[in-house]
Amino acid sequence: MYYYLSVGSNIDPEINIARCLEILLENFATAVVYPCTYTQPECIITDRVFINTLLVIRSNLDPVSLKAFFCSVEERLGRDRTDSERSRKDRTCDIDIITCSDDYSLSYFQACDESYLQQVLCASSHKVAVALFGSYFADRPATIYFDAAARDKLIIDYKSYALEDGFEARFSR
Numbered sequence: 001m002y003y004y005l006s007v008g009s010n011i012d013p014e015i016n017i018a019r020c021l022e023i024l025l026e027n028f029a030t031a032v033v034y035p036c037t038y039t040q041p042e043c044i045i046t047d048r049v050f051i052n053t054l055l056v057i058r059s060n061l062d063p064v065s066l067k068a069f070f071c072s073v074e075e076r077l078g079r080d081r082t083d084s085e086r087s088r089k090d091r092t093c094d095i096d097i098i099t100c101s102d103d104y105s106l107s108y109f110q111a112c113d114e115s116y117l118q119q120v121l122c123a124s125s126h127k128v129a130v131a132l133f134g135s136y137f138a139d140r141p142a143t144i145y146f147d148a149a150a151r152d153k154l155i156i157d158y159k160s161y162a163l164e165d166g167f168e169a170r171f172s173r
């Protein structure tokens with residue numbers, strides 16, 4: 001099953017978005033990741049700018065189990081999930097499941113209503129380079145492969161076929 005995710009942070013976002021992506025790569029090995037994008041807060045009263053991104057992972061977990069895992073990642077990065085007001089507050093990390101499907105298609109992201117998520121998809125919005133395991137991931141969507149056992153742990157593939165073929169790209173061409 002492919003899971004289509006959004007990630008956001010507005011407390012030390014450069015650090016927390018990178019750490020969140022590293023944890024997701026450590027656990028799911030491959031992800032198609034959109035560039036990290038500065039976005040103004042929406043529907044939440046705060047002066048702190050957000051960084052948002054969108055990504056696709058593959059998992060055999062069901063949505064409830066996967067969401068529970070994402071909650072644990074949020075907590076690991078310092079979010080207080082016991083706070084009933086947390087949706088209205090600044091956050092170190094928020095991981096949401098947008099949708100899941102047996103199909104791999106980036107067009108699922110086009111249906112996102114939130115302007116801050118549309119800005120992630122827009123090539124001309126304000127991107128930020130983040131360091132993932134020491135490698136900079138910058139201003140284009142990419143398929144990112146992580147291999148904990150390898151010396152060069154991270155491969156960032158920016159080629160267009162890598163996005164079209166997603167998780168199969170590394171093996172099929």
Ligand SMILES: Nc1ncnc2c1ncn2[C@@H]1O[C@H](COP(=O)(O)OP(=O)(O)OP(=O)(O)O)[C@@H](O)[C@H]1O
Nearest residue numbers: 063064065066067068069071086087088094095096
């Ligand atoms: N531990 C959990 N296990 C499974 N599903 C959960 C868990 N916590 C929340 N959910 C579900 O995830 C969805 C999003 O809720 P969540 O609590 O993550 O929002 P939030 O991150 O606090 O809010 P926001 O994304 O608006 O800031 C809801 O449908 C909720 O029912």
Ligand SMILES: Nc1nc2c(c(=O)[nH]1)N=C(CO)CN2
Nearest residue numbers: 008039040041042044050116
């Ligand atoms: N820019 C931005 N604004 C938000 C975000 C977010 O991730 N980015 N998340 C919200 C609730 O989850 C509310 N508002």
